Amino acid sequence: MALAAELDKQAKGPAKSGLEPLTALVAEDLQAVNRLIVEHMQSPVALIPQLASHIVAAGGKRLRPMLTLASAKLCNYEGERHLGLAACVEFIHTATLLHDDVVDASDLRRGLATANAVWGNKPSVLVGDFLFSRSFQLMVADGSLDVLRILSNASAVIAEGEVLQLMTANDTSSDEAAYMQVIEAKTAALFAAACRIGAVVAERPVAEEEALERFGSGFGIAFQLVDDVLDYSALQADLGKAVGDDFRDGKITLPVVLAIQRVDEAERAFWRRCMEDQDHHDGDLEQAIEYLQRHGALDEAMARARGYADSARQALDGFADGPAKSALLQVVEFCVDREY
């Protein structure tokens, strides 16, 4: 269980951050989730736990399973079902990351070599399928058709969002509506599902399920908007991925959509060359950042993120104050204030 201990250590995160109340709130539960994750990624086929532990360790701070754990606490849930379901949520996320990195041909994730960079695309595709199946096995063991419905719907929506992202990549005529559709599907759907199942296990009224879903959805959208802004502004070492990844991949994120709306023909030609023709020269990223700043595109995207963060926080109005609510409110604040 050396990996579980390593995951526990990682989850403690930076000494001082807005994540702290959340990680403190769910610390004990998250250790149990980490043990479940390690236990259920085992297989007699040795490459599966090898590759799975690599991506699970590289996957970050367990934000999504922590949302399930904290939502369950917010609903005063006293049982243990939230632990296995938090592991399900993380497995779905991990499977998605494995396939994403293959699709994007990424070499780095959070400063570590991606699984596809280490083992190649083939095992990444297949181990992703395994983790996805494992997630459904865990849900079946839990036995709630409501949870199965919520997470199978989220999975289908995620896949749709990923395909849509692929179709709009490299297309500078792609608009804000298409961008929002992509991030609602590829990111917000799982945040929303992760939160909602906290209310489901606690057997709370549907109105509370829906409030938690709205919280997760608003938070997920804000989170992805900030991520896409940071791709043009974060410090590489902190983000753990190279600034400019989206630019190099030709992903049409909101800052780019907003900038292209406001430019003259010369600038439009620049964006077409970089995003559509994928013809990159030295200094292009710096030029892109300069354009984005000049048109206020990064600031405006951040303002949208704050709007979604506000609506996420408002979704919790009906819940009683306490450490769980406070931790969830603060993690949203942290997300829009972070610089990495």
Added chain:
Amino acid sequence: MALAAELDKQAKGPAKSGLEPLTALVAEDLQAVNRLIVEHMQSPVALIPQLASHIVAAGGKRLRPMLTLASAKLCNYEGERHLGLAACVEFIHTATLLHDDVVDASDLRRGLATANAVWGNKPSVLVGDFLFSRSFQLMVADGSLDVLRILSNASAVIAEGEVLQLMTANDTSSDEAAYMQVIEAKTAALFAAACRIGAVVAERPVAEEEALERFGSGFGIAFQLVDDVLDYSALQADLGKAVGDDFRDGKITLPVVLAIQRVDEAERAFWRRCMEDQDHHDGDLEQAIEYLQRHGALDEAMARARGYADSARQALDGFADGPAKSALLQVVEFCVDREY
């Protein structure tokens, strides 16, 4: 619904074959399944139905969903749940094919360009994920945790088998046990699950579920053994894939395992060069076939297939005679007698 009509036409199959009793038995149900398949592959993201209909049309004769339909009939099931679940089985199979073709870098499937050859690997990976998720959504709509358990277990086993196949590829020291483990997982598990759920929807005793599972498993193993023999012997036009695909990919199938056990050092060097070094010269495939025939490896693999086919047929002993049982017995016979 032009695609559904096309699928119905395909499913009628060759004018005279051992498949005929099965296709006649389930003809009406299969039309309903084809309509469900087309209906549930729809998505506002246009590329999804485009790519999905390509692979569904290229996927063949709907053998696996037909097994669900015929098993339900064998159990005197009178409802409609078997239709949606047969579609689930086909979606899982189709998702697996999409990912398989990416992993194998295949250009042809049954004589048609593969989805990855037409659209590239990226959408094939993501649409596979979508179909897999869709399959679980359909199972949730059906509402049986038993079915969800059977098919989520099968999915995890399939993924394990695919990873194991990848690990044993190009390894001439890989043995018969490893080969059997691969085909039991990647092929027989879904045949077994497809049959078992016929008994589940009919609410038959567990002993009948298990008998149908044994039938499907034995049939699946026989089917894959014959497929692997045909890769060294079928007529290319009939098989719809190039003879020698496994050889060129360095897949260590049973004929190769059996031949390598019986060869001298010179022949072993040949197999190492072809399978491990992937260093292929003109005439190698013919040489390989000559070795396999000289050592009786193809005949012995066929004899094993017949053994598994016999045990599959015996698994149905406890069921009453009638058109469903007769069709299932004949499709097994067809499988081991086919030359394509």
